[in-house]
Amino acid sequence: xxxxxxxxxxxxxxxxxxxxxxxxxxxxxxxxxxxxxxxxxxxxxxxxxxxxxxxxxxxxxxxxxxxxxxxxxxxxxxxxxxxxxxxxxxxxxxxxxxxxxxxxxxxxxxxxxxxxxxxxxxxxxxxxxxxxxxxxxxxxxxxxxxxxxxxxxxxxxxxxxxxxxxxxxxxxxxxxxxxxxxxxxxxxxxxxxxxxxxxxxxxxxxxxxxxxxxxxxxxxxxxxxxxxxxxxxxxxxxxxxxxxxxxxxxxxxxx
Amino acid sequence: xxxxxxxxxxxxxxxxxxxxxxxxxxxxxxxxxxxxxxxxxxxxxxxxxxxxxxxxxxxxxxxxxxxxxxxxxxxxxxxxxxxxxxxxxxxxxxxxxxxxxxxxxxxxxxxxxxxxxxxxxxxxxxxxxxxxxxxxxxxxxxxxxxxxxxxxxxxxxxxxxxxxxxxxxxxxxxxxxxxxxxxxxxxxxxxxxxxxxxxxxxxxxxxxxxxxxxxxxxxxxxxxxxxxxxxxxxxxxxxxxxxxxxxxxxxxxxxxxxxxxxxxxxxxxxxxxxxxxxxxxxxxxxxxxxxxxxxxxxxxxxxxxxxxxxxxxxxxxxxxxxxxxxxxxxxxxxxxxxxxxxxxxxxxxxxxxxxxxxxxxxxxxxxxxxxxxxxxxxxxxxxxxxxxxxxxxxxxxxxxxxxxxxxxxxxxxxxxxxxxxx
Numbered sequence: 229x230x231x232x233x234x235x236x237x238x239x240x241x242x243x244x245x246x247x248x249x250x251x252x253x254x255x256x257x258x259x260x261x262x263x264x265x266x267x268x269x270x271x272x273x274x275x276x277x278x279x280x281x282x283x284x285x286x287x288x289x290x291x292x293x294x295x296x297x298x299x300x301x302x303x304x305x306x307x308x309x310x311x312x313x314x315x316x317x318x319x320x321x322x323x324x325x326x327x328x329x330x331x332x333x334x335x336x337x338x339x340x341x342x343x344x345x346x347x348x349x350x351x352x353x354x355x356x357x358x359x360x361x362x363x364x365x366x367x368x369x370x371x372x373x374x375x376x377x378x379x380x381x382x383x384x385x386x387x388x389x390x391x392x393x394x395x396x397x398x399x400x401x402x403x404x405x406x407x408x409x410x411x412x413x414x415x416x417x418x419x420x421x422x423x424x425x426x427x428x429x430x431x432x433x434x435x436x437x438x439x440x441x442x443x444x445x446x447x448x449x450x451x452x453x454x455x456x457x458x459x460x461x462x463x464x465x466x467x468x469x470x471x472x473x474x475x476x477x478x479x480x481x482x483x
Numbered sequence: 484x485x486x487x488x489x490x491x492x493x494x495x496x497x498x499x500x501x502x503x504x505x506x507x508x509x510x511x512x513x514x515x516x517x518x519x520x521x522x523x524x525x526x527x528x529x530x531x532x533x534x535x536x537x538x539x540x541x542x543x544x545x546x547x548x549x550x551x552x553x554x555x556x557x558x559x560x561x562x563x564x565x566x567x568x569x570x571x572x573x574x575x576x577x578x579x580x581x582x583x584x585x586x587x588x589x590x591x592x593x594x595x596x597x598x599x600x601x602x603x604x605x606x607x608x609x610x611x612x613x614x615x616x617x618x619x620x621x622x623x624x625x626x627x628x629x630x631x632x633x634x635x636x637x638x639x640x641x642x643x644x645x646x647x648x649x650x651x652x653x654x655x656x657x658x659x660x661x662x663x664x665x666x667x668x669x670x671x672x673x674x675x676x677x678x679x680x681x682x683x684x685x686x687x688x689x690x691x692x693x694x695x696x697x698x699x700x701x702x703x704x705x706x707x708x709x710x711x712x713x714x715x716x717x718x719x720x721x722x723x724x725x726x727x728x729x730x731x732x733x734x735x736x737x738x739x740x741x742x743x744x745x746x747x748x749x750x751x752x753x754x755x756x757x758x759x760x761x762x763x764x765x766x767x768x769x770x771x772x773x774x775x776x777x778x779x780x781x782x783x784x785x786x787x788x789x790x791x792x793x794x795x796x797x798x799x800x801x802x803x804x805x806x807x808x809x810x811x812x813x814x815x816x817x818x819x820x821x822x823x824x825x826x827x828x829x830x831x832x833x834x835x836x837x838x839x840x841x842x843x844x845x846x847x848x849x850x851x852x853x854x855x856x857x858x859x860x861x862x863x864x865x866x867x868x869x870x871x872x873x874x875x876x877x878x879x880x881x882x883x884x885x886x887x888x889x890x891x892x893x894x895x896x897x898x899x900x901x902x903x904x905x
Contacts, residue, residue: 280787306789314787320780323773326897330770331777332788344769345762359897376896398788 230258231293233402233434234279234310239288241274241458248274250458251288256402256436256451259428263437263445265469266455267478272438273315275455276406279436280312281305292401309401313391313408315438321380325371325390328379329362332397365393369423385416392423402434403427409441417444424448446470454478491542498534505872506530585753589746597742597749601817603857604752605810610837610849611759612806617835618844618892619772620799621779623680625831626667626687630660630804632826634811636694639707639821649713649816653809660808661801663690668800672793675782687831695823706822712744713751713816720744748817755813759806760846766802768895775799776844840881842888851889 234256241249249271256262264272278285281302290298297305320328343351366372369389374382379390388408395403405424409417421444427433439445445452445466452469454462456478462469469475507527509520521527540547589597609631616624637656641647647655671682694701701707712720718731722739731747732739766772777785778795785792815821837856841848860870881888 282783282786302786303789303791306787311789312787314784318781318784318787320777320784322780322894323776324894324897327773327776327894330897331773331785331790333770341769341771344771345765347765376894378894394788 230260232256232291233258233293234436235291235294236275236279237289239275239278239290240286241271241278241283242286248458249278249285249455252453252455252458252460254436254453254463256434258434259432260450261424261428261435261437261448262451262453263439263449264453264455265439265442265445266461269457270455271458272455273406274458276312276404276438279305280310280404306398309399310404311395311398311400311402312404313388313395313406315406315410317384317387317391319379319387319391319394322378324376325379325382326359326362326366326375328390328394329365329397330358332394333358333361361397365396368396368426369393385412385419388412388416388420389423392427396427396431396433400433402436404436406438407440408437409439409444417441420444421448487542487544491538494541495534495538498537499530502530502533582757586750589749594742594745597745599858599861601745601749601752603854604749604756605814605817606834606837606853606857607756607850608752608759608806608810608813609834610841610853611756611763611846612803612810613834614803614838614841614844614846614849615763615766615775615806616799616803617838619767619775619779620796622671622796622799623676624683624800624803625680625828625835626683626685626690627803627807627834628826628828628831629667629687629690630664630807631811631814631830632690632694632823633663633804634660634808635815635821635825636701636707636811637808638812638815639710640700642710642815643707649711649812653812656812657805657808660811661805664800664802664804665797667804668797672796684828684831687826687828691823691826694826701823704823706820706825708820710815710819710821712819713748713813715747720747752813752817755809759809760850763806763846771795771798836878840878840889842891844892845888845890848888848890848892855889 232255234254236255237253239249239252240247252271252275254262254264264275266272274283277283278288278298279290281297281300281304285298288298289296292305292308292310295308297308297310300308320331323331342348363372363375366375369392371382371386371390371393374386379387382390388411392403392405392408409420412420424433424435424437425448428435437445437449447466449466452462452464452466453460454469454472454475461478462472462475464472507522507530509522511518511520589600592600609627612630613624613627616622616627634656637659638649638652641652641655642649667683667686671679674682695704697703714720714728715731717728718734719728720731720743722730724730724733730739731743774785774790774795775798777790778792778799782792785795814825818825833856837849837852840856841850841852859873860867863870863873866873885891
């Protein structure tokens with residue numbers, strides 16, 4: 229259908245004697261929503277940390293658009309367009325919502341020191357564009373009226389949305405969401421689902437998702453990867469996964 | 484009630500326990516022996532009065548706080564006025580008025596006052612520089628005085644050995660301090676919080692001991708004296724000019740007056756402080772400034788967004804140190820003498836206190852706190868014995884009433900495009 233944005237093969241991560249991730253493979257195609265599920269402690273977040281450069285994977289290859297990125301430091305991988313959110317929201321709490329977005333705009337800004345010191349027309353223009361883009365995203369996630377509120381004072385669901393907007397500010401090639409629905413009520417989860425839909429339809433976003441909310445996962449995923457105790461268990465469309473006896477066993481235990 | 488009474492008695496005793504050894508006893512040297520004497524009855528009476536007050540205060544704690552709450556809460560400033568005061572345009576006018584005032588008053592002020600004001604301005608510069616590192620980037624630096632020393636010695640040495648003038652050395656001193664900041668930045672990149680504080684503390688001490696023991700170059704504990712003062716476009720402010728130079732009063736045909744020199748130094752300090760204020764103010768609104776704050780808030784999130792923490796930390800250290808270098812070279816020029824003893828840990832602590840007292844990250848807070856911290860001890864010379872006591876009391880009171888600092892940092896309100904509200 230379309231080209232592969234992210235292709236991971238044989239990814240392993242070893243912490244001393246513990247093999248946390250063992251031979252995980254997954255492929256994310258353009259404009260797809262791919263979900264990674266598995267019981268608690270299965271190693272899903274470890275996979276995320278390997279993909280985004282927070283851990284150096286012990287083995288395996290990670291290709292972003294055909295370019296190997298394994299082993300690069302986190303900020304370089306982020307600059308290449310792999311941007312993530314965190315299981316526990318990591319906003320810049322004392323800074324306002326709009327400032328949070330402007331920081332993410334950083335890599336597209338005119339960062340010249342002297343230009344900023346003298347407020348050259350070029351600098352003013354790039355700042356204005358950044359503001360407009362930030363405003364655009366605040367509107368998308370319905371937070372415009374809170375633009376100048378410190379991010380830490382927003383409600384939890386709003387913080388989640390702001391974190392996603394902050395990722396989108398960087399114009400990512402692939403957006404990685406680590407349990408975005410954790411701690412949200414059913415209505416907020418619906419909003420989140422709609423937001424991911426909008427991101428995919430209107431912004432051509434490619435999403436890799438970790439989530440425990442099965443209703444959400446089954447309804448928005450194009451493809452699901454199941455991991456159990458660090459090893460890949462199953463891989464397929466939502467229908468295939470739903471009926472897979474192995475998966476049911478992993479979640480519910482031996483009958 | 485009995486519990487209250489017990490607590491009150493204990494508090495009263497505590498007053499005695501703290502105050503009597505400090506204020507009630509005096510050590511006197513008789514020959515070669517040290518003797519302990521009691522002090523005057525007045526002092527004892529005061530301590531007794533304090534303990535009684537404390538007793539009543541704790542005993543009737545609930546009643547007092549109830550009465551306090553019951554009294555109508557009168558706003559100190561009417562809402563309208565406070566709104567007017569915080570408008571950006573009003574603030575700009577206030578700042579312009581303050582700058583003009585600062586430019587004009589030394590011509591009418593006394594010599595001593597101008598001299599103290601110059602000292603305040605040096606600490607303003609230092610406070611602003613440290614504010615970048617501690618207040619914005621959130622890296623606790625206890626060795627900031629090291630950079631100050633580097634700046635001071637850069638000018639002193641260049642002037643002493645090569646006869647370079649202040650205005651040439653000023654940028655060199657800034658660069659020297661900045662490169663030391665850069666050098667210190669590398670080993671401490673992985674450290675945070677307490678560990679960082681310890682390493683930077685060590686760094687400050689190393690610089691001082693280095694300057695002290697490098698006798699051949701720096702003159703050791705004696706330091707370097709007779710450092711040249713800044714000149715006004717080549718005109719000196721001395722009574723007699725050195726060869727090839729002209730004096731200020733001869734050039735303008737006015738009577739020689741030593742206060743001219745003091746005023747000139749004050750104006751140079753003001754210029755440097757305003758320069759620092761301007762540059763840092765702009766930096767705050769640049770992506771770099773925002774990145775510093777983001778680093779303070781969450782380093783991991785920074786990395787996930789593609790910000791390089793190494794570059795951000797190093798830039799904070801480097802720029803912060805650069806301003807200390809400027810302040811240091813000016814300090815050397817004003818004093819005319821630098822010794823390692825001017826750069827002890829207590830200086831670092833004072834500068835840090837200025838940043839914390841003013842409110843982390845707040846620039847006007849730094850200016851206000853520097854004024855308070857330097858002016859108070861000068862104004863209360865008679866009570867100099869109790870300086871540390873007052874210092875401590877001030878800190879404790881601050882932590883109770885304004886833990887966020889005198890003028891806490893205001894988040895800039897960024898104007899979105901105005902849209903008609905329905």
